Amino acid sequence: RTLRWLWKAPLLASLAGIAYVGWGVYEERNPGPQVEPDPSKKTLVVLGTGWGSVSLLKKLDTEHYNVIVISPRNYFLFTPLLPSCTTGLIEHRSIMEPIRTILRHTKANVKFYEAEASSVDPERKVVRVLDTSEIRGDVIETEIPYDMLVVGVGAENATFGIPGVREHTCFLKEIGDAQRIRKKIMDCVETAAFKGQSQEEIDRLLHMVVVGGGPTGVEFAGELQDFFEEDIKKLIPDIADRFRVTLIEALPNVLPSFSKQLIEYTESTFKEEKIDIMTKTMVKKVTEKTVEAEINKPDGTREKITLPYGLLVWATGNAVRPVVKDLMDRIPAQKDSRRGLAVNEYLVVQGTRDIWAVGDCAVAGYAPTAQVAAQEGNFLAGLFNNMARTEVLEQRVRELSGSLNLEPGNAADISKEIEEHERQLRRIKDIKPFHYSHQGSLAYIGSEKAVADVSWFNGNFASGGSLTFLFWRSAYLSMCFSTRNRLLVINDWVKSKLFGRDVSRE
Ligand code: FAD
Ligand code: NAI
Known part of the structure; x- marks a missing residue:
């Protein structure tokens, strides 16, 4: 009997593999309906479509924010296999994933602008963006306001000023x-x-x-x-x-x-x-x-x-990108940082309240790797989901507390519900700082x-x-x-x- 199962095991594993791949293909081709963003919610602007930003977007509950993604690259690049593309072992499109596909799979609609952020003004809370697309022949510059900003623009190549x-x-x-x-x-x-x-x-x-x-x-x-x-x-x-x-x-x-x-x-x-x-x-x-x-x-x-x-x-x-350098120059608390935006243990850019940084442009005490960027993006998604849930629960507690006097007959039920919400609030408010594994x-x-x-x-x-x-x-x-x-x-x-x-x- 054991032998019969042993014989069947590879067959079952293959069937499971085919089913897994089949499901993956089906899911990619048939995204579900998306809800339209609610204009009363906060605007979350995400700069970049690399490891940090995309890991955040994958886990973020986009229903809770108006999300806008800005990047000169309309795809995610799987960098670990990039050296194989230099010789044609792997064709370049095999390691690119269109951001449009990724964003089509989020719960709520996310706006994407293929453009480069040229500067961030933390006082006015706006990002200046440049669209340098060749199709129009000129450069279009505009401003995008944010309530919350995530900087995930990576780094550029270090040359140390060496001539040539x-x-x-x-x-x-x-x-x-x-x-x-x-x-x-x-x-x-x-x-x-x-x-x-x-x-x-x-x-x-x-x-x-x-x-x-x-x-x-x-x-x-x-x-x-x-x-x-x-x-x-x-x-x-x-x-x-x-x-x-x-x-x-x-x-x-x-x-x-x-x-x-x-x-x-x-x-x-x-x-x-x-x-x-x-x-x-x-x-x-x-x-x-x-x-x-x-x-x-x-x-x-x-x-x-x-x-x-x-x-x-x-x-x-x-090396640090110009947009990051410019932002660092505008924040006095960043004056001693050399390699990027110094962040605290919740990845908040030091000296700011509504700006977070992930990946190679952030200095959190870890090596600039995809692994770190991805974990930071995941962490921020969890943090933002929690922040949104906290707001919803607090609002509900306020409403329920207000109705306690109005509906004395239901006081026991309302108190129970308030207690339950407060218990949930205590749990989700207890957010641990980012820890890299x-x-x-x-x-x-x-x-x-x-x-x-x-x-x-x-x-x-x-x-x-x-x-x-x-x-x-x-x-x-x-x-x-x-x-x-x-x-x-x-x-x-x-x-x-x-x-x-x-x-x-x-
Ligand atoms: P990136 O992934 O570089 O993404 C930055 C994003 O920001 C891009 O979409 C870019 O277009 C966008 N951007 C740039 N400027 C602007 C702007 N002004 N405004 C808006 N958006 C902008 N790490 C590993 O852990 N394992 C590996 O095997 C590995 N292999 C690697 C192989 C190579 C060849 C290279 C180059 C790197 C490798 N790394 C690896 C390192 C890893 O790729 C980086 O650490 C990782 O990409 C950092 O992620 P990030 O999100 O910070 O930046
Ligand atoms: P790096 O910073 O890791 O290495 C650059 C090397 O260039 C250093 O060893 C430095 O001493 C040398 N160097 C600098 N100036 C020089 C000069 N003038 N002449 C001669 N040598 C000089 O840079 P790399 O390899 O681009 O990696 C960047 C980041 O991406 C790292 O954090 C790395 O861990 C990560 N990465 C990880 C990969 C992986 O895990 N397989 C693959 C590629 C990158």
Whole structure:
């Protein structure tokens, strides 16, 4: 009998899987009716459609507010799989989820404006927004008033003012960046393969340099080397022995936020993959074809080097966006904050009453990661839902208290109801401050290997290799925004495995 059930288990699991996917697809295609917002309710303006803002919108009870979302991007981007888009392993649309789809699934109608917030005036409680859409040919500027504001605009790329970075390098933060890199890789390869190139020029074109050994730089270097090994090398064998990837990092090691054991594992895997790691090397200047850096040698001296490159990807972390900087300058309590909007334990921007901040633009004492941003967004949704319920209950208690004298015959019932509401009020008013729960860090390091520092029963569990790679894939697949994203990503993985990556340059 047990054997018979064992035999049936995979069948039942498959049926459950199909039903789950089917339900996901049905739900996405058939959103329920939405109620119209009530103009007497407070206006909640949310800036951004990234991890922080979208996590908030997913959990927020939109019936309680007039919600307006403003972002220059009309989609959510699943950033953990962005490095895979640079080589075409995953197609970019597979990791984008239209904000319109997301907002169509909220309880009450939410307004969305595709525009950029240029400034926030906390005194007048208005956000100034710019619509820079090319379709009209001019820039439209307007103001949007708010009662409550959530700033979730993320961060921009840090360049530290190093000359040439903005003009000559590619960043890796947005979909457009990944597309630019994908194009440029193939441009370098095709130009190097062109007739009559000097040996020096071929070497330059095929030298791919990555600056910054944080998770973005490491994951990109791994993906790039995979692309070369699995596809470019096979399709264009004449340039096979010239393609080189170099990773430059100012600190003594890559992945500084991972455990020592995983740093060593990553560095040794990169050596096997023939990725050159140059640590203790600080880039000082970038020109159109070269990168100039300074190596800190063990004897304390410094050596200047100049490396010719074909593609240079700049991944040196985050900087504060101008809209955030402008807001910080308007709030005296923010004068000592450097890395973003300092928030209290309820994510309220310090020095303000009605502004909250989430994600990379907020300084709450945590690393700027998707995990933190998502948990902060969830927390705020809970907080706002509670605030709205509190108002409703308090209003009801006021009404009931007023009717106590008017309806003495019902006094017992009314008192009971008041008591019940007050009990609920005590419970929901007892809101705990935001607490981040770290689930661990994961990074792909190339050749179907990944590293993971995972929190496990109050301890830490570090692992690296091919099994970790399977864990990495399944973890990120399960975290993809929608069933549609999940199916598209699986399809891309299978397609690339069977037919290779598409090397055509659009
Ligand atoms: P974002 O997700 O960056 O969203 C910001 C939003 O604000 C965007 O919609 C943007 O268009 C909008 N915006 C920008 N300017 C304005 C403006 N002026 N007005 C209105 N809206 C504006 N973290 C992990 O935990 N795990 C990972 O595996 C991981 N992988 C990553 C891979 C890459 C390549 C990168 C770049 C980052 C990765 N991260 C990862 C970090 C993670 O993506 C960020 O921490 C996260 O996106 C921060 O969320 P956020 O909501 O603060 O900002
Ligand atoms: P980062 O800040 O983590 O790393 C940037 C690296 O660039 C640093 O190690 C720094 O020493 C180096 N650097 C700075 N200036 C330099 C210079 N002039 N020359 C050489 N090296 C220089 O930035 P990253 O990787 O973009 O990550 C940003 C955030 O996103 C981090 O919090 C990270 O944890 C998160 N993230 C997480 C991922 C994951 O969990 N898999 C993947 C990508 C990002």
